[in-house]
Amino acid sequence: MSDTQTQLDIDREKGNFRYDVDYEFDAGTGLNEKTIDYICDVKGEPDWIRQFRKDALKKFLEKPMPTHWASHDLENIIFDKIRYYLSQGGQKPKKTWDEVPEDVKRTFERLGIPEQERKFLAGVEAQFDSEAAYSNIKEAVGKQGVIFMGSTDALKEHPEIFRKWFGKVIPTGDNKFSALNSAAFSGGSFIYVPPGVKVSHPLQAYFRINAENFGQFERTLIIADEGAEVTYMEGCTAPKFDTATLHSAVVELVALKGAKIQYITVQNWSNNVFNLVTKRGLAMEDAEVKWIDCNIGSRLTMKYPGVVMKGRRARGEVISIALAGDGQHQDTGAKMVHAADETTSNIVSKSISVGTGRATYRGLVKIPRHLKGCKNNTECDALLINTSSRTDTYPAISVRGTGNACQHEASVSQVSSEQIFYMQQRGLTEAQAMSLSVNGFVNDLVRQFPMEYSVELKRLIDLEMEGSVG
């Protein structure tokens, strides 16, 4: 194999289309107090939220861009040119697809959402730019007392639960982008699962960016009450634009005593998207929070899902796959904060760098001195496809005390030319051989996914690899 020339324009065509939409509500470009007032007025929000947003705006403006440790590419985000709120067809999502405006409905049909909903989901929320166009939960699941709705509706309809946990797992000032989200948030899901209820099928949200120069700031809050179980999946796409698009979400999970939350992301952003997301879960006694995170596409992704294990025997897990295509930077990882005895955490991260793609792993594991019987296992493996591909690992592990254990394994491997020749000798093209190698590399992780998502992920990898050999 000669070192393969990568093509700049990686083909991930499924999400790359766009229908023209007339927006009824547009907050214009730039973010200031007036923008926030506009959003609050349009959404009819209570005063405490207006104040919350304005406080967040101050923090956002105060905080420096984290370029002292992260990529300088962040400096290329021009906040004044971004549009912070766009919606069409009002702020109230529809309960049936027939009510969804035609052009928006066409978009989601093309992405296969209504079909997936019929086949294997307990509920779906479909967000188009700033607002959910559709939100529905299967009747049987609703009857169990499960609440699944947009966060805008939830803060009005269930203020007692919403307000109790909103912004508690991830404080506004956690980082510059959590502050930005807290100022401008719109859309995202709210889920509450009552004690002991196990939701048998996944709930899904789909986030679609349609507009150019736009920022999507959804806010998701999931609460699993004692002994409850829920799986939530999110997918995301955007069309390819010449200008930068910003996606900056905040996701907070709360697993009360003995509860289990599994959160699965398969993102497929186009290469112009800055994807800067803060995700964290709180696990109380005997509770479990598991993040399964697949990052494909985007220009720069910065995302380190975390679990704070606050109750005894709580468990946290992050399974992460990142594919950095040509010109892309996947800066991903995990945070595990042990805050009670006998808590265990597991991080498995696999990254693939193609062409000039760069994959960065950042991991934080914290076990303080006073705790006993805590365990962490971290594995991070990187696969480099081309000689121009890059990978970096920045683990920050602080394990104190004598009764705690931590193990960390890291590896970097390369698809060798002999391996490719071997596979070609069996009749596979170079692209097929690459694709099979990459799928083999992530295979043990993909097996943990629901079937529909592992098929989707495999297809995305095939498309990436097709574009990577010339």
Add this chain to the structure above:
Amino acid sequence: MKHLKIDNLHVSIGDREILRGLSLDLPTGQVHAIMGPNGSGKSTLAKVIAGHPDYTVTSGDILFDGESILEMEPDARARKGIFLAFQYPSEIPGVTIANFLRAALQARLPEGEELEATEYYAKLYEKMDLLEMPRTFTSRAVNEGFSGGEKKRCEILQMAMLQPTFALLDETDSGLDIDALKIVSHGVNSLRGPETGMLVITHYQRLLNYIVPDFVHVMVNGRIVESGTKELALKLEAEGYDWATEPEAEAVGV
């Protein structure tokens, strides 16, 4: 009958010439053995036929049924019917044998046609039984953590599944104990037939007791210096390669 014809082939890697005017005609229905001392270019010949990118053909030709394959990619050659059982097979972490072979067979079907899963597994199990491989093998990653014997058996399993027109077996006997050698040879012999031509490359005569060739060629310094029937292999076994190398050494002026 089809022919794999090597015509006055000169091959270099970097500045070093390895094959120096090698000619050979392998028709289907026959098994040819190539023997020779280490470094004579035997493995190079196999890799060049398969299209390994490290080697440059400086002159001569390789013809598959009259058509030159020099410009074809390795995968196109493979799909045309050339199979190489590697001396050192590569590991493919995370890719199971069942999935790998399935992908390889799928690559041979016209676009839009799907491999029939039931038939595929029936055939796979039949060939595995032939090679005395336990069923659990299908879910192991290709060559990952395999013993030498398992790797060679896996190569022959692939050959049995892909049913090539011309099979090149590169030192298939190396690293095999006598029991494994018998199983592998049995597998290879069962694939002999009028539709298949085989080129068996080996350093030792031992393998040829089990895979009996129709013709034996002795290769020294990048060309064939003597051809004959299987008795030639016995002569090599008894007398070593010295008799063959000496005149060659004189001929090239060493």
